[in-house]
Amino acid sequence: MAPxxxxxxxxxxxxxxxxGTLLAIERACRARSDMRCEVIVVDDGSTDGTAAAALPRADRxxxxxxxxxxGxxxxxxxxxxxxxxxxxxxxxxxxxxDQFPRLLEPLLRGEADLVIAMLPPAVKRGGIGLVKKLAKHGVQALxxxxxxxPLSGQRAVRREVLERCGRRSFQGFGVEVGMLIDTVKMGYRVSELEVPFAHRETGRDWRGWLHRGKQCLAVGRALWRCWRKPVC
Incomplete structure (x- = not known):
């Protein structure tokens, strides 16, 4: 049976x-007979109609x-x-x-346990790379x-990796960094793969800098937690 x-x-x-995201996922799932998909949208306390927008196409x-x-x-x-x-x-x-099946290939071939998408270069001029450098060097050190x-939110992981980790969740935008460190520390295989995803980019306005500030704090907290209480 297909996984x-x-x-x-x-x-x-x-x-x-x-x-639009859900429609693209549905389209990709229908095109693949070698996999079965369930789609779960988690409305994180939205103040708009996110939940209503998800209902027609999400399984849950x-x-x-x-x-x-x-996180x-x-x-x-x-x-x-x-x-x-x-x-x-x-x-x-x-x-x-609809490009998500590419991210699954290394897992389905048994070559990796966590696969992280590397996105194409940003079109809009964003920050100066401090958060990414913090995450990259923090992961390397730990x-x-x-x-x-290290910050990519597009990733596929075997369920057993998340279950074995045993942590609840890292706060906010530090979840990707924490997941990556724990996965490597537990001895699982990690692969990074170029996938042509595109999403909303943050610019150099006040909203962009606020987002990056929150992200930096969350990544810092995740690194601190991984150092103070390593998963193994």
């Missing part, structure tokens, strides 16, 4: 772009009572999932979400791996 892939989409105020919609951050939403999603492979995708990928895309 069941649980697609987890954490979403906060994404009523505009989420339908979880609504958090309040905004708890990306908590991802944790709630995979805990509710049934698949042996968990695929995390951002809600704003739009039509490029587990020896030098990742190219």
């Amino acid at each position: 069941l892939i649980s697609v987890i989409i954490p979403a906060w105020n994404e009523e505009d772009r989420l339908p 919609v979880l609504q958090m009572p309040r905004n708890q951050g990306k 908590a939403a991802m944790h709630a999603g995979w805990q509710a999932a049934s698949g042996s492979v968990i695929l995390f995708l951002d809600a704003d990928l739009g039509e490029t979400a 587990c020896g791996l030098t990742p190219a895309a």
Whole structure:
């Protein structure tokens, strides 16, 4: 029987772009007879119509009572999932979400336990790379791996990796870094793969800098937690 892939989409105020993302995922699933998919959207306390936008195409919609951050939403999603492979995708990928089967190939071939997508270069001029450098050097210092895309939210992982880790969830935007470090520390195989996903880019306005500031704090907390309480 084809493996069941649980697609987890954490979403906060994404009523505009989420339908296009879900439609692209549905299109890709129908085109592949060698996999079965369940799609779970986790509405992380949105104040818009995110949950309503998800209902027509998602197999399940979880609504958090309040905004708890990306890490908590991802944790709630995979805990509710049934698949042996968990695929995390951002809600704003739009039509490029149909590229997700590429991310699964190394897992389905038995070559990796965690696969992280490397996205094409940003079109819009963004930050100065401080958060990415913090994440990259922090991961290298704590587990020896030098990742190219430590912050990428597009990733596929075997369920057993998440179950064996035993942690609840890392806070906010530090979840990707924490997951990566724990996976390597537990001896699992990590692969990074170029996938032409595209999502909303943050510019150099105040919203962009605020986002990067929150991301930097979350990554710092995740690195601190991994250093103080290593998974093994």
